[in-house]
Amino acid sequence: MHDHADHSHMSDIEARVRALETVLTEKGYIDPAAVDAIIQTYETEIGPRNGAHVVAKAWSDPTFRDWLAEDATAAIHSLGYASRQGEHMQAVFNAPGQHHLVVCTLCSCYPWSVLGLPPVWYKSPPFRSRAVIDPRGVLADFGLTLPQGTAITVHDSTAEMRYLVIPERPAGTDGWSEDQLATLVNRDSMIGTALADKPV
């Protein structure tokens, strides 16, 4: 699959993981077909489109938005997005003058049920160390500068509550359907390192 040099670079860990899977399977601790099914679920079913649906519904349905603010777990589960790392949810709402950013400084807690598996940067020391002490610097790394006077609230996911940022609805989207709105909701806007896309 890769050239020879790449293969030998990775061969230690690849061999170790293969050995682990062989031993765990032969000992009956895992069924490799279950491992396939788990991987497949996150490759094809559970990802940021789930969260985009939640956001688009919050933008278009004030009753749902209120429910999301009051009990995000129930509101999100009602859309069918109830799964691992989404058992207990909180939604936080960006507004003029108020921006939210989500981090897990202690590990990599992330709302899998609505965003899928976290990107490498979310799990890595640069983001985890700086988001709490220098959120504006982190946003600048993403090319995002907030308007003067905007306050930032950083949510450090230290428990089993998982956070979903509801970005501001972009201007120029009056009358858009939920499906149309969902196309503007990028993953990073639901973490707080970006805004929702502008309509083209």
Next chain:
Amino acid sequence: MNGGADLGGMMGFGPVVSEPDEPNFHAEWEARVMGMVVALGAAGQWNLDQSRFARESLPPADYLSNSYYEIWLKAATKLMVERGMLTEAELSEGRVITDPIAVKRTLSPTDVPAALAKGGPVDRPAQMQPAFSPGDSVRTINIHPESHTRLPRYARDKVGVIDRVHGHHVFPDTNARGEGEQPTWLYKVSFTAQALWGDRAAPGDTVTLDLWEPYLRPTP
């Protein structure tokens, strides 16, 4: 513990670099590690907090230089070796040498959708009322346990305000030590950025953490 995982406020790691159109996995082995670790949950040999502690108790230099799935691999291996599920020799030789131990369950492919949907809720029924209400001022305790805690260094001995009562949740500090779930009230606590970081922080900015009642004391 004051380990390599407690990163909030550290400096010198450089900019955050995001990869456009990043795949879920950068190599096949990463996918296998993620799938195996999730599947092994069904074996019931460790709880969530023991699993977290196994990762954060890697030597800091390893923790900071390993990729995330390498950390998962090392931690899961450590947990399984500790419990007699496998041996280092079996891993290096890639074959079974010792008999398997009895585990709770082996996850079958047909059980995967239900197991992922169920997840692992940590809210538990409460007998007591919460000690704090939204608006209350609290000070976090100053602890430095060598065992697992979810009170990060940067938020110890700091004054904040209760923002919300989340519920009555499993307490990680005891659960990680095998001393039981000992569920207790979990709160969202809001700190001004300046209370945590001093004058360098922007006035108006806040940081919230989800903290259990044993971490909090009323302020006089």
